[in-house]
Amino acid sequence: MAKVLIPTPLRQFADKKDSVELDGATVAEVMTALTAQFPTLRKQLFTDEGKLRSFVNVYLNDEDIRYLQKDATAVKAGDTLSIVPSIAGGAQ
């Protein structure tokens, strides 16, 4: 099983848990298991078309999955997935 860390503001959609242990051989499978267990979390993370929202990054341990095999990245027992937003901005 892999551990998914739930960001504080999303815990209200995940029975107030700060992390969840889930089965899955790939990042996609784990994320599918996560949103199957907590359906209201899906809207926070995915668009209506089923794509991760533009500001959502997923890290496998310390690696951004965009630089691995994206959502096809293999997940092993004991791995940790983190959900981290992209944030930027500026006065102009």
Added chain:
Amino acid sequence: MIDINKQAWDLMVAHAEKTFPNECCGAMLGTIDGDVKSVTKAVAIENSYTGEQGARYELRPEDLLEADRQARANGMDLIGIFHSHPDCDAYFSKTDLENSCPWYSFVVLSIKSGKFDHANSFLPNADQTAADKEDLTWPKS
């Protein structure tokens, strides 16, 4: 509402004034009790925007991940993000909105001529099309 304690607030203002005339950024950690968010620790994070930083900032996701790990290790929550607007008011700009996320409070500090002037907090929506103003309190000294 979001309340920032003196220790965190002093770090945020010092970081913003030191970074002037460029924008600064960082994370706010603390606790959430119902609708009240209490910030007790601020973490200065390097502005990673690769161009002119006078009116832009960018947070590396891995830096935010580290801030979240710090929060978890200390029994706190990652509550929000702060950044500065050098010689501009503390509004939530189109750039801020289009590069935001709906999960956190976004505190903007207005720094004018190198000194703190005022601040506001915002809560962007999931579609990055609007941000509501959030009640913000900090120690007035």
